[in-house]
Amino acid sequence: MQYKRKESFRHVLERDVMAKCKISSVNKEEKVLVETKLCRLVDLSPSGVRIAIPDSLPMDEHPLKVELNFMLYAKPISVEGMIKWKKLQMDDYLYGIDLEADEALMELIISELKLRRRQEVKENI
Numbered sequence: 001m002q003y004k005r006k007e008s009f010r011h012v013l014e015r016d017v018m019a020k021c022k023i024s025s026v027n028k029e030e031k032v033l034v035e036t037k038l039c040r041l042v043d044l045s046p047s048g049v050r051i052a053i054p055d056s057l058p059m060d061e062h063p064l065k066v067e068l069n070f071m072l073y074a075k076p077i078s079v080e081g082m083i084k085w086k087k088l089q090m091d092d093y094l095y096g097i098d099l100e101a102d103e104a105l106m107e108l109i110i111s112e113l114k115l116r117r118r119q120e121v122k123e124n125i
Contacts, residue, residue: 019070046106072112
């Protein structure tokens with residue numbers, strides 16, 4: 001099996017990370033704010049995130065854009081992306097989001113994930 005070093009990783013978060021989630025409908029004429037709510041980050045990579053929300057979002061009419069604001073370790077992270085899929089799991093709806101992250105934001109996500117993981121490992125020893 002070949003290992004692809006340029007391929008992204010996905011980190012499953014062991015402890016809940018809550019995020020403020022601004023959801024807007026992307027219409028050709030205008031960007032309409034749908035709502036702001038709290039969501040739980042399920043897993044995260046520099047290019048995508050899976051979130052859990054107890055509510056079903058209307059994805060049929062127009063694509064949905066999401067702005068997430070959260071903190072993994074010490075620095076606040078703000079990122080935008082488009083919802084690509086939705087799936088019902090237990091009592092929550094899971095949403096897959098492709099992030100619109102530049103190189104600096106990707107590096108911030110990676111470094112904050114590393115620091116968070118180191119802290120988790122120390123606490124479990």
